[in-house]
Amino acid sequence: MKPTTHSIVRFSGLQRVEHLAVMLTFIALAITGFPQKFFDHRWAQITVGWLGGVDSARFVHRAAGLMFAALLAAHILRLVAEVALGKASLSMIPTKQDFADAVQTLRYYFGATEKPARFDRYDYRQKFEYWGLLLGSGIVVGTGLVLLSPILTARLLPGEVIPAAYLAHSQEGLMAFLVVIVWHIYNAHLSPDVFPFDTSIFSGRISAERMRHEHPLEYERLQPAEAERERTVA
Amino acid sequence: MCLPVVVTLLLFATQGTPAAPPVHNDTCLACHSGSGISIRTRDGVDVPLQVGIDALARSVHAKVACADCHTAMAEVPHPERTFSSRRDLRLALDAQCRRCHFANYTKTLDSVHQQAVARGDRTAPVCVDCHGSHDVKRAAVPRAAVSQTCASCHEGIATAYARSVHGRALTQGNADVPVCTDCHRTHDIGGPRQAEWELRTPELCGSCHSNAAIMGKYGLSTKVLSTYLTDFHGKTAALRSKQGTTTTGGVVARCTDCHGVHDIQKADDTASPALQANLLKTCRQCHADATANFPSAWLSHYEPSITKAPLVYAVKVGYAVLIPFMIGGLGLQILLHLWRLMANR
Numbered sequence: 001m002k003p004t005t006h007s008i009v010r011f012s013g014l015q016r017v018e019h020l021a022v023m024l025t026f027i028a029l030a031i032t033g034f035p036q037k038f039f040d041h042r043w044a045q046i047t048v049g050w051l052g053g054v055d056s057a058r059f060v061h062r063a064a065g066l067m068f069a070a071l072l073a074a075h076i077l078r079l080v081a082e083v084a085l086g087k088a089s090l091s092m093i094p095t096k097q098d099f100a101d102a103v104q105t106l107r108y109y110f111g112a113t114e115k116p117a118r119f120d121r122y123d124y125r126q127k128f129e130y131w132g133l134l135l136g137s138g139i140v141v142g143t144g145l146v147l148l149s150p151i152l153t154a155r156l157l158p159g160e161v162i163p164a165a166y167l168a169h170s171q172e173g174l175m176a177f178l179v180v181i182v183w184h185i186y187n188a189h190l191s192p193d194v195f196p197f198d199t200s201i202f203s204g205r206i207s208a209e210r211m212r213h214e215h216p217l218e219y220e221r222l223q224p225a226e227a228e229r230e231r232t233v234a
Numbered sequence: 235m236c237l238p239v240v241v242t243l244l245l246f247a248t249q250g251t252p253a254a255p256p257v258h259n260d261t262c263l264a265c266h267s268g269s270g271i272s273i274r275t276r277d278g279v280d281v282p283l284q285v286g287i288d289a290l291a292r293s294v295h296a297k298v299a300c301a302d303c304h305t306a307m308a309e310v311p312h313p314e315r316t317f318s319s320r321r322d323l324r325l326a327l328d329a330q331c332r333r334c335h336f337a338n339y340t341k342t343l344d345s346v347h348q349q350a351v352a353r354g355d356r357t358a359p360v361c362v363d364c365h366g367s368h369d370v371k372r373a374a375v376p377r378a379a380v381s382q383t384c385a386s387c388h389e390g391i392a393t394a395y396a397r398s399v400h401g402r403a404l405t406q407g408n409a410d411v412p413v414c415t416d417c418h419r420t421h422d423i424g425g426p427r428q429a430e431w432e433l434r435t436p437e438l439c440g441s442c443h444s445n446a447a448i449m450g451k452y453g454l455s456t457k458v459l460s461t462y463l464t465d466f467h468g469k470t471a472a473l474r475s476k477q478g479t480t481t482t483g484g485v486v487a488r489c490t491d492c493h494g495v496h497d498i499q500k501a502d503d504t505a506s507p508a509l510q511a512n513l514l515k516t517c518r519q520c521h522a523d524a525t526a527n528f529p530s531a532w533l534s535h536y537e538p539s540i541t542k543a544p545l546v547y548a549v550k551v552g553y554a555v556l557i558p559f560m561i562g563g564l565g566l567q568i569l570l571h572l573w574r575l576m577a578n579r
Contacts, residue, residue: 035473036469036473039463039469039472039473040463040472044473045473045476045477048473048477049477053473053474053477054469054470054473054474054477106570108574109567109570109571109573109574110570111574111577125567147466150521150528150531151521151523151524151525151528154524154525154527154528154530154531155525155527157527158527158530158545159527159528159529159530159531159532160530160531160533160543160545160546161531161545162531163465163531163532163533163538163543163546164543164545164546164548164549166466167538167546167549167550167553168549168553171549171550171553171557172553174553174557175553175556175557175560175561178557178560178561179560179561179564182561182564182565182568183564183568186568191568191571192572192575
C-alpha cells in the first residue's frame with residue numbers, strides 16, 4: 001500500500017500571523033538598526049540617507065521596536081493565560097530527552113550510530129531557537145525601553161546602565177541577526193531537507209511524509225492507525 | 235583639466251598685463267610722503283593721503299610698485315574721483331588684491347564676511363582690514379597676531395579666548411594651540427551657525443585631539459573622538475554629517491556643547507562645564523529633567539574597563555565571547571548535518 005501523502009495541520013492561524021508579524025518587524029528593525037551600529041561604514045551612511053536621515057530611521061526603528069515589544073508581551077500574556085487556564089501545551093518545554101536527542105544527533109552526524117534521533121512535535125534545535133528568540137527579545141525590548149527613556153532610567157538606576165543597555169541592545173541585535181541569517185535561513189530554506197522553502201509556518205500545513213521523517217513521535221501520536229498500517233506494510 | 239588652464243590664464247591675464255608706462259615710486263612719494271595731502275570725502279571728512287614710508291619699507295610689499303595696487307592712479311595728475319566716505323575709499327580699493335592674490339581673494343567670496351559685504355554691511359572686513367594696507371605683513375607671524383587681528387572686531391570672543399586653555403597657552407608662545415583661523419578657516423571663513431559647521435565640530439577638534447604627537451606632550455588622551463563617536467551623540471552627529479540629506483533633528487551635543495567654545499578650559503578646571511561636578515548642569519542644557527545619576531550615563535571619554543564602567547565592560551566581553559561561540563557552534567552543526575547527508579548518499 002502506498003504511504004499517505006496528505007498534509008497535516010501543524011500551525012494555528014494565530015501562530016502563522018505571529019511569525020509573519022515578527023518576521024516583518026525584525027526586518028524593519030535590522031534595516032533601521034544596523035546602519036546606526038555601523039555608522040562609519042559607507043553602506044550604512046547610504047542606507048541612512050535612503051531612509052531619509054538618521055532621525056527618520058530612528059523613528060521607524062522605535063515604532064517597529066514598540067510593535068515588536070507588543071508582540072512579545074502578547075505572546076507572553078497568552079502563555080501565562082494558557083498556563084492559568086490549564087490549557088498550556090508543554091511541547092516547547094525543554095526536557096531531558098532533548099539533551100539525549102542532541103547527543104544522539106551529534107553521534108549520528110559523526111557516524112557513531114546509524115539511528116538518527118526520533119523527535120516529537122519540536123526537536124531540540126527548534127526549542128533552542130524558540131527560547132533563544134524569546135530570551136533575546138526580552139533583552140532587546142528591555143534595553144530598548146531603557147534607551148527610549150534614559151531620563152526615567154537614571155532616576156531609578158545608576159547611569160552606567162544606559163551605556164551598558166546601549167551596547168547590549170546593539171550586540172544582542174547583531175547576534176539575533178546572525179542566528180537568523182546562519183541558522184534559521186539554513187533550516188527554513190537552504191537545508192537539503194526543505195530546500196528551497198519550508199512553507200509550513202506560512203501555510204500552516206506539513207506533508208505527512210515530512211512529518212513522518214522529522215517528527216515521527218508526534219506523527220505516531222496523531223495518526224496511530226496510519227503509522228501502524230505503514231509499519232505492518234513495511 | 236579645464237579649470238587649472240582657465241585659472242592659469244586668468245593669473246597671467248591679471249599679473250602679466252604690463253602697467254602701461256611704469257611709474258616710479260619716487261614719482262608718487264614726491265607728493266604722498268608729505269603730510270599736507272588729503273582728499274575730502276562727501277561726508278566732509280579730510281582723509282590724509284600720506285604714505286608711511288618706513289612702514290611701507292618694512293612691509294612684505296616693499297618692492298611692489300605703488301601703481302601695481304593703485305592702478306587707476308598711473309596718470310599724473312590723477313583722474314578725479316569722489317568717495318562718499320573714508321570707508322567707501324577703502325572698499326573701492328579692495329578688489330585690487332585680486333590681481334596678484336587670486337586664489338585667496340576667490341576664497342573670501344565664500345566667507346561669512348563677504349556675505350555681509352554683499353548684504354550691504356559696510357563694516358564687514360575686506361582684505362586690508364585684516365592684512366593692513368601699506369604696512370601689510372605676514373598674517374600669521376607671530377601666530378598670536380592672528381587672534382589680535384580678529385580681536386579688533388570680535389572683542390568679546392577674543393577676551394574669552396584669551397582666558398581659555400588655548401588662549402593662555404598661545405600668549406605663552408605655545409605653537410600647538412589653535413588660533414582663530416585654525417578652526418574658523420582663513421579666507422573662506424564659515425558662519426559658525428551653519429549646520430555644516432556644527433556637524434564638522436567633532437572632526438575639527440579631533441584633528442588635533444586625535445593626534446598622538448601633539449596630545450602626547452600634554453598627557454591628553456587621543457581617544458576623545460573615537461569614544462565620542464561610539465556614544466549616541468557622536469553616532470548621531472556622524473550620521474547627520476554623512477547621510478547626504480539635510481538634517482532633520484534637533485541639535486545633538488558636540489564637543490563645544492559640553493566643553494565650551496571660545497572659553498574652553500581643561501576638563502579638570504573648576505570652570506569647565508565638563509568637570510564631573512558641573513556635568514549635571516551641562517546635561518540639563520538639553521535634558522532639562524535629568525537627575526543626579528544621569529551624567530554617569532556618559533563614560534567621560536573612557537573606554538569601558540574593569541575599573542571604569544565595569545558593567546559596560548562585562549557586556550562588551552560577554553558578547554565578544556558569546557557571539558563567536560554561538561554562531562560558530564551553529565555553523566559547525568550545519569556543516570556536520572551536510573556532511574552526514576553526503577555520507578548517506
